Amino acid sequence: MTALFALATSLLWGLADFGGGLLTRRTPALTVVVVSQTIAAVVLGVIVAATGGWSEAGPQLWFAAAAGIVGPVALLCFYKALALGPMGVVSPLGTVGVAVPVGVGLFLGERPGLVQVAGIAVAVLGVVLAGGPHLRGAPVQRQAILLTLIAAFGFGAVFALIAEASTTVTGLFLALFVQRLVNVAAGGVALYAAVRRGTPVLPEGGFPWRSLPALAFVGLADVAANGTYVIAAHHGPVTVAAVLASLYPVVTALAARGFLRERMRAVQAAGAGLALVGTLLLATG
Numbered sequence: 001m002t003a004l005f006a007l008a009t010s011l012l013w014g015l016a017d018f019g020g021g022l023l024t025r026r027t028p029a030l031t032v033v034v035v036s037q038t039i040a041a042v043v044l045g046v047i048v049a050a051t052g053g054w055s056e057a058g059p060q061l062w063f064a065a066a067a068g069i070v071g072p073v074a075l076l077c078f079y080k081a082l083a084l085g086p087m088g089v090v091s092p093l094g095t096v097g098v099a100v101p102v103g104v105g106l107f108l109g110e111r112p113g114l115v116q117v118a119g120i121a122v123a124v125l126g127v128v129l130a131g132g133p134h135l136r137g138a139p140v141q142r143q144a145i146l147l148t149l150i151a152a153f154g155f156g157a158v159f160a161l162i163a164e165a166s167t168t169v170t171g172l173f174l175a176l177f178v179q180r181l182v183n184v185a186a187g188g189v190a191l192y193a194a195v196r197r198g199t200p201v202l203p204e205g206g207f208p209w210r211s212l213p214a215l216a217f218v219g220l221a222d223v224a225a226n227g228t229y230v231i232a233a234h235h236g237p238v239t240v241a242a243v244l245a246s247l248y249p250v251v252t253a254l255a256a257r258g259f260l261r262e263r264m265r266a267v268q269a270a271g272a273g274l275a276l277v278g279t280l281l282l283a284t285g
Helices: 002-024 029-051 061-084 087-107 114-129 139-163 169-197 209-235 238-245 248-259 266-284
Strands: none
Touching: 002 029, 002 061, 002 209, 002 238, 002 248, 029 061, 029 169, 029 209, 061 139, 061 169, 087 139, 087 238, 114 238, 114 266, 139 169, 139 209, 139 238, 169 209, 209 238
16 A cells, blocks of 8 residues: 555656646746645645545644645745756756655654665665766756755655644545645745736736646646655555655656657666666565
8 A cells, every 4th residue: 555655646746747847937936836736725625625624623734734834935946946957857856855754754763674775775776867867067957956955855844744744534635725725825925925026927928828727737636646645654654655755756757758858868767767676675575
């Protein structure tokens, strides 16, 4: 169960990041974050109302609120980094944040077996190699790296916080709803401040209505990924769930290869293979 849901998390996050990166090339990153998360909040609100999720309200929702504050900052930095590109380099660097939930798991007393330790090492190495790595170059690339590292540790903190925010399915819907409400509130304040400063928040042609389905997909895929990660973390070791969930950059890189024809170098292909080997070790260990 842990491996299945954690790998589903990787797939969903990888596709959401690919979509978010593409949208940010045409629409300001802050607008992409706010609109996509607003759509997700509306859908989650309907689900919470239908399932009676408010009955699960409790102090643990503060974890969801904290995740809602950290999440928009991480997403904004990450989408900006993806827009600077190339995606095949930026996305794998985001896995550095896996150190946060893994560290939490170890602090709480989890001790993965020898095979799982080997799987963690191989999977993380594979994801890093899947990004190239070709980090030399212009200042823009250094800016992308800095933004990605900020985003990575933000994502890692969200991993750890959201896993503590619920223990039941209905509680999970409520926690994700609260997280998105805070996401939208924080993003809305930032959007208002950007407008007051005169910073463009829309493309030249106005609101990209044609992109609305893509924005909805990005927001809902991100929510679904959070949900599958929580389920994975509750059914097995957080150390294993976090590493398997961190394989999403491989999905992003493969999507960039398939849709944008970004060429994969030999080291990237080798990295993807190592990530698969690490996944198998974790799943069987």
